[in-house]
Amino acid sequence: MFWRDYLIPRLLQYFLVIFLGITIVFFIPRLAPTNPVERTIAEVRSRGQYLDPAHIKDMVDALTEMYGLSGSWWEQYKDFWVRLSRGDFGVSFFQFPTPVIELIKRALPWTVGLLFTTTVLSWLFGNIVGGMAGYAHSRGWSKLLDFLAMFVRPIPYYVVALGLLILFGYVYRLFPIGGGATIGVRPSWTLAYIKDVLRHAFLPALSMVLLGGASWFQTSKLIVQNVKAEDFVQYAQLGGIRESRIMFRYIIRNAMLPQVTNLALSLGQILSGALITEIVFSYPGLGHLLYSAITTGDYNLIMGIISLSIVAITTLVLIVDLLYPLFDPRIRYK
Amino acid sequence: MSRAREVLVLVLLAMLVFSSVALAQEPTGFPRDQTLIVNMLTGRVGTPSNFNEWVGWRWRDRGMQNLANEPLWSVDFATGQIINGLASGDPVYNEDFTKLTIPLREGVAWSDGVPFTADDVVFTVETILAEPGLASHSAFSAKISKVYKTNDYEVVIELKEPDSRFHTHFLDRWGCTWIMPKHIFENVDDVVSFEFDPFVGTGPYKLHSYDPAGYWTAWEKREDWDKSPTGILFGEPAPKYVLFRTFSDSSAKIIAQLTHQLDVADHDAEGFAAAMAQGGTIRAYQPSYPWVVNNDPCITGITFNTAVAPFDNKEVRWALILAIDIVEYMAQAVDGQATLSPIHIPYLGAYPEYYHEPMQEWLKSFALDLGDGELFYPYDPDAGLRIAEYARQRGHEVSSDPEEIKKTFGIGWFKYAPDVAEKLLLKNGFKKDANGRWLLPDGTPWKITVTDINDTGHHQFKNGNAAVQQWKKFGIDAEYVASDAYTTLQQMGDFQVGAAWPALEPWGAGVDLYRSLDIFFSEYIAPLGEANHGHSSRWSSPEMDDVIKRMRATDPTDIEATVAVCTEALKILIEEMPSVPTYGYSGFLTWDEYYWTNWPGAENPYMGPYGHWGTLKYMLPFLQPTGNK
Numbered sequence: 001m002f003w004r005d006y007l008i009p010r011l012l013q014y015f016l017v018i019f020l021g022i023t024i025v026f027f028i029p030r031l032a033p034t035n036p037v038e039r040t041i042a043e044v045r046s047r048g049q050y051l052d053p054a055h056i057k058d059m060v061d062a063l064t065e066m067y068g069l070s071g072s073w074w075e076q077y078k079d080f081w082v083r084l085s086r087g088d089f090g091v092s093f094f095q096f097p098t099p100v101i102e103l104i105k106r107a108l109p110w111t112v113g114l115l116f117t118t119t120v121l122s123w124l125f126g127n128i129v130g131g132m133a134g135y136a137h138s139r140g141w142s143k144l145l146d147f148l149a150m151f152v153r154p155i156p157y158y159v160v161a162l163g164l165l166i167l168f169g170y171v172y173r174l175f176p177i178g179g180g181a182t183i184g185v186r187p188s189w190t191l192a193y194i195k196d197v198l199r200h201a202f203l204p205a206l207s208m209v210l211l212g213g214a215s216w217f218q219t220s221k222l223i224v225q226n227v228k229a230e231d232f233v234q235y236a237q238l239g240g241i242r243e244s245r246i247m248f249r250y251i252i253r254n255a256m257l258p259q260v261t262n263l264a265l266s267l268g269q270i271l272s273g274a275l276i277t278e279i280v281f282s283y284p285g286l287g288h289l290l291y292s293a294i295t296t297g298d299y300n301l302i303m304g305i306i307s308l309s310i311v312a313i314t315t316l317v318l319i320v321d322l323l324y325p326l327f328d329p330r331i332r333y334k
Numbered sequence: 335m336s337r338a339r340e341v342l343v344l345v346l347l348a349m350l351v352f353s354s355v356a357l358a359q360e361p362t363g364f365p366r367d368q369t370l371i372v373n374m375l376t377g378r379v380g381t382p383s384n385f386n387e388w389v390g391w392r393w394r395d396r397g398m399q400n401l402a403n404e405p406l407w408s409v410d411f412a413t414g415q416i417i418n419g420l421a422s423g424d425p426v427y428n429e430d431f432t433k434l435t436i437p438l439r440e441g442v443a444w445s446d447g448v449p450f451t452a453d454d455v456v457f458t459v460e461t462i463l464a465e466p467g468l469a470s471h472s473a474f475s476a477k478i479s480k481v482y483k484t485n486d487y488e489v490v491i492e493l494k495e496p497d498s499r500f501h502t503h504f505l506d507r508w509g510c511t512w513i514m515p516k517h518i519f520e521n522v523d524d525v526v527s528f529e530f531d532p533f534v535g536t537g538p539y540k541l542h543s544y545d546p547a548g549y550w551t552a553w554e555k556r557e558d559w560d561k562s563p564t565g566i567l568f569g570e571p572a573p574k575y576v577l578f579r580t581f582s583d584s585s586a587k588i589i590a591q592l593t594h595q596l597d598v599a600d601h602d603a604e605g606f607a608a609a610m611a612q613g614g615t616i617r618a619y620q621p622s623y624p625w626v627v628n629n630d631p632c633i634t635g636i637t638f639n640t641a642v643a644p645f646d647n648k649e650v651r652w653a654l655i656l657a658i659d660i661v662e663y664m665a666q667a668v669d670g671q672a673t674l675s676p677i678h679i680p681y682l683g684a685y686p687e688y689y690h691e692p693m694q695e696w697l698k699s700f701a702l703d704l705g706d707g708e709l710f711y712p713y714d715p716d717a718g719l720r721i722a723e724y725a726r727q728r729g730h731e732v733s734s735d736p737e738e739i740k741k742t743f744g745i746g747w748f749k750y751a752p753d754v755a756e757k758l759l760l761k762n763g764f765k766k767d768a769n770g771r772w773l774l775p776d777g778t779p780w781k782i783t784v785t786d787i788n789d790t791g792h793h794q795f796k797n798g799n800a801a802v803q804q805w806k807k808f809g810i811d812a813e814y815v816a817s818d819a820y821t822t823l824q825q826m827g828d829f830q831v832g833a834a835w836p837a838l839e840p841w842g843a844g845v846d847l848y849r850s851l852d853i854f855f856s857e858y859i860a861p862l863g864e865a866n867h868g869h870s871s872r873w874s875s876p877e878m879d880d881v882i883k884r885m886r887a888t889d890p891t892d893i894e895a896t897v898a899v900c901t902e903a904l905k906i907l908i909e910e911m912p913s914v915p916t917y918g919y920s921g922f923l924t925w926d927e928y929y930w931t932n933w934p935g936a937e938n939p940y941m942g943p944y945g946h947w948g949t950l951k952y953m954l955p956f957l958q959p960t961g962n963k
């Protein structure tokens with residue numbers, strides 16, 4: 001039975017992983033030897049705000065109540081799941097009283113827009129060009145691309161990003177040096193605004209596609225080279241099957257299998273953000289939000305972002321799991 | 335055309351399409367010659383739509399505290415003066431400091447045109463008293479018994495117990511309790527969750543727009559700017575718009591300034607050097623070496639965790655101080671670009687006249703007991719001269735005028751005396767192994783870990799690393815651990831040595847050191863493992879408590895009495911050295927003179943030079959446009 005033997009076990013596994021993942025995320029920050037209220041106060045003081053030490057204790061008590069941290073862990077855990085069932089992650093401690101979901105909603109479109117696009121573009125570019133280069137690995141252009149990929153890929157991402165920023169933001173001044181859109185331009189669904197957003201996203205995207213594409217290229221090229229050397233390919237060639245058919249139906253299709261899984265995992269990781277990209281290009285997104293949540297001990301915000309990430313990764317893995325038989329007939333349920 | 339060429343052409347075409355408007359002037363809607371662009375010190379705003387400064391942290395240097403808000407009073411550390419903002423004069427206390435009367439300025443209006451009156455002040459205090467979610471609630475409810483107005487421009491606050499410094503809650507040093515516009519907040523159901531967007535203030539600018547992602551906030555000069563205290567006191571601010579923007583990466587910030595997209599920028603030392611090296615229209619606070627802002631009212635240094643052995647022993651602490659060659663230390667930390675101070679306040683404003691100079695004789699006569707009747711006098715009044723000599727050797731032009739040298743490099747510090755340090759350690763049971771490495775009294779190798787900030791540009795990082803190098807040279811296995819969790823580690827006492835402020839920053843105006851010294855009161859100190867609300871050294875003493883209690887009871891306007899009691903506290907700190915003052919905070923600030931000039935540089939320090947302090951608004955009437963478009 002497809003339902004009983006294939007779908008239901010996977011769905012159970014899916015919900016169990018999400019439940020355990022979120023539970024772990026709930027408890028790990030609480031095991032840290034710090035009180036989030038005290039930590040928030042320390043962070044605020046370190047930013048230059050003077051708090052009279054004589055009254056900090058009273059402030060701690062008031063904030064503990066307002067942050068919802070006054071009960072036992074078990075009570076907080078129950079409240080957490082009740083709130084979560086309503087899509088509510090509570091309020092951010094450091095950005096109190098802003099709801100966590102508001103902060104995530106504000107950053108999410110930028111991260112998804114940039115990372116989804118660059119991940120898919122890198123994947124397509126790397127796999128198509130890498131596949132062709134792997135198939136024609138003895139040709140000059142293939143060797144040149146391979147050399148370029150070998151040259152680009154080891155460069156630290158920060159150096160590539162900063163190099164692009166200096167080259168196109170300072171030397172040639174073709175692109176803006178930071179931000180998601182031009183200062184003073186109000187967000188709207190107009191062509192001018194969309195163009196402006198794309199222009200601001202271009203350098204961050206280029207930096208990611210360059211390195212990401214080089215990585216996919218190398219992997220894809222190697223896989224295709226290996227598949228090309230398989231017996232069934234040589235048999236097809238000897239059988240006189242057209243080259244294009246061998247390349248796409250025999251080689252690329254087989255080579256794509258691990259790449260599809262990797263794509264799903266890469267897409268799932270989008271919700272962790274791209275911290276260095278956001279820093280170099282002053283680009284909005286979840287990476288910076290998560291980093292600041294960690295450094296300020298903002299439990300609720302950490303839980304919100306990581307919970308979404310857990311759901312995204314497990315969901316994509318489930319989808320790939322369910323779709324995989326379409327790509328690979330060998331594991332189709334019978 | 336080959337496929338590779340097609341791809342190349344496609345990439346170039348895409349770049350041309352997306353870059354087609356890039357050469358247009360940025361930002362849109364703000365004529366550059368009428369706009370001042372200031373870097374935000376505290377980074378990207380996490381809550382861009384929330385301007386409610388009475389709740390939690392709100393990135394107040396995005397223009398609230400420095401532009402659109404007027405406090406009752408402000409500190410100007412450049413002149414050492416208190417500026418009356420919404421108040422028209424000093425607070426008047428009754429004899430036993432249980433009541434203060436605040437005179438308010440007439441003719442001020444909120445940015446939406448509603449007049450500012452005593453009702454706003456009374457409403458603010460009453461609202462804070464009623465709502466535990468507001469930041470000042472705990473302090474106010476502990477102190478205030480009653481607030482009322484006597485007329486539209488005078489407010490009286492009655493206190494539950496004597497407090498001669500209660501008004502400092504409203505004194506903007508780098509933030510304070512601001513006044514709420516009653517006509518807006520009285521209509522709000524929940525003042526804690528209220529976002530206060532659009533912001534309404536009494537400063538000379540009103541909110542124009544902001545980035546929903548938190549990278550910039552724009553303000554526009556009010557048409558009725560003359561109804562703000564800034565306008566009344568100093569005249570019309572020059573820029574029509576002021577834009578605060580932030581860059582997550584220091585390279586982008588430098589590029590922005592070099593391309594005239596940023597007028598005021600705070601850098602780290604390396605970024606400062608890089609920006610200055612480009613020359614052009616970039617200038618620093620001082621026109622020549624050491625260039626930096628050296629009148630910032632903060633003192634940097636080293637802090638020992640005195641709850642942890644062997645740093646609980648003051649002779650060990652003093653040994654570690656005498657193992658420091660301050661010239662090498664300053665060279666490594668800031669290339670000599672800062673002003674030394676041997677006491678726990680910086681050498682600036684009123685402090686040299688009232689504290690540094692009068693304490694010279696005491697410092698010279700202060701001795702350490704090395705045992706067997708041998709005394710050592712650690713103070714070196716010529717330390718500043720030695721730093722000046724180092725700067726000369728580095729090829730910098732340094733004045734030979736002793737007064738100028740004092741102002742630039744400081745008045746003195748402590749001697750480099752490794753032999754004396756050795757005697758102190760041997761006296762306390764420490765030993766050296768065959769390789770000259772120091773061992774603890776129990777015979778195990780002595781390893782010192784300095785735990786502090788993970789930011790190479792920060793003075794805490796610089797102090798901590800300079801100390802590590804000096805102690806290594808002395809034969810101690812020392813290391814610096816950079817941690818993003820350093821505030822928590824220090825708060826809980828999970829560290830040996832740190833580089834947090836050796837004492838809290840003083841006001842920067844007047845002679846009162848309450849803000850710096852009260853934090854050493856024993857009631858604030860928590861045991862290891864518990865959150866500490868006192869100084870991170872966790873040091874206190876009955877003697878210090880006694881002085882602090884007397885300081886609290888002293889009228890801060892009584893200069894003689896205040897200086898006397900604060901000097902006593904400073905002497906105790908030097909004898910005990912739970913924390914070690916090294917140099918005053920040096921600010922790596924640059925201005926771009928392409929669009930605006932007449933900055934308050936060292937040659938004309940008419941106002942605090944920073945963009946993030948509250949005094950920015952008072953600087954703006956003095957700026958002059960260059961005419962560049």
